[in-house]
Amino acid sequence: TGVIDSKFGFPLSKAEEAVSQAMSASSLNLIGLHSHIGSLIFEVEPYLRAVDVVLDFAGEMKARYGFEISELNIGGGFAIQYTLDTPAPAVSFYAEAIASRIIARCRELGLALPRLTVEPGRAIVGRSGVALYKAGAVKDIPGIRRYVAVDGGMGDNIRPALYGARYEAVVANKMKDKEAGEVTIAGKFCESGDVLIRDIVLPPLLSGDIIALPGCGAYCLPMSSNYNASLKPAVVLVREGRARLIRRRETFGDLAGCDLA
Known part of the structure; x- marks a missing residue:
């Protein structure tokens, strides 16, 4: 993820072509850009570099095609601590740095502030x-x-x-x-x-x-x-000292249920 040789997304060399096609298509309304640079990222600097790349690109697309970015999705990848020797930053640390960078770069590039979307799945549920x-x-x-x-x-x-x-x-x-x-x-x-x-x-x-x-x-x-x-296995939810089953353990009947012969 986050490299040219990847099954995901467009390399920047192809992104302008995609924007051009979307802007000229009568059935499409291009409103935003999405990036995702990887998973389990412990430093904020890669996100800041990604913000710079995407917003610089948005500025170029505005100048060439009149594209106005109103949605910006920076993907996920916020880390959690799995081992004692790998402490992870708080989500607020990522959020404050990324939001500040977006505000500063949009002001610099003359872009309206887009609605920011992030995908912090692991950071929300991993430790639970x-x-x-x-x-x-x-x-x-x-x-x-x-x-x-x-x-x-x-x-x-x-x-x-x-x-x-x-x-x-x-x-x-x-x-x-x-x-x-x-x-x-x-x-x-x-x-x-x-x-x-x-x-x-x-x-x-x-x-x-x-x-x-x-x-x-x-x-x-x-x-x-x-x-x-x-x-x-089964899944049990524990809250305030009480536990309840929220997903039962599989049975051999479940395992064989899709077999027809």
């Missing part, structure tokens, strides 16, 4: 979800690694296997226990790359312990699959 896994078998490879298998994995959270996403974890039923040693939390799926967290220090784990991964409110269940005929 916690994934719970039950520990199963423990495999020790002396001098190399200790694996703890859990009852989930890449079927409900593909991110670690897909692009090396990192998470923290706690043992929910041993929150007061002191950390003891390194373990690798391995998923249940038939893939050697199905590892949720590699080499994390946790209290001693036994079969039946509950391992909690924060930051699982975004890009986990929406990217889930039924690989290995696995069933997608």
Whole structure:
């Protein structure tokens, strides 16, 4: 995302042609521009550069075609903190810097202020979800690694296997226990790359312990699959000390329901 060699959007070299065609089409009313530069962006500077590029382009299109920008969508990508060593800015930090830059550049370019749209999906829901896994078998490879298998994995959270996403974890039923040693939390799926967290220090784990991964409110269940005929887990909403089921666990009937033979 945010590069020329991408399946998304127009490169700037083609954007003027798109504007020209839209402005000359009797059935279209071009009112705005949209950009999206990537995901999990921890700095505000890339957004400011994107604002500059898009508004400079809008100014050129106004001069050449009379295009008046009234909508500006800068996409998403606001980061959240997944691990202790990757703190993320508050959404207000992004918002204040981006809005200030838009106001200043529109004034400089003689553009009316457009309505600003952002898409901060992960920043809204990412931290609201916690994934719970039950520990199963423990495999020790002396001098190399200790694996703890859990009852989930890449079927409900593909991110670690897909692009090396990192998470923290706690043992929910041993929150007061002191950390003891390194373990690798391995998923249940038939893939050697199905590892949720590699080499994390946790209290001693036994079969039946509950391992909690924060930051699982975004890009986990929406990217889930039924690989290995696995069933997608239930979702429970917790609010003010009360819990209620908002999505039931899948059944084998659900899994086979679309099969006709």
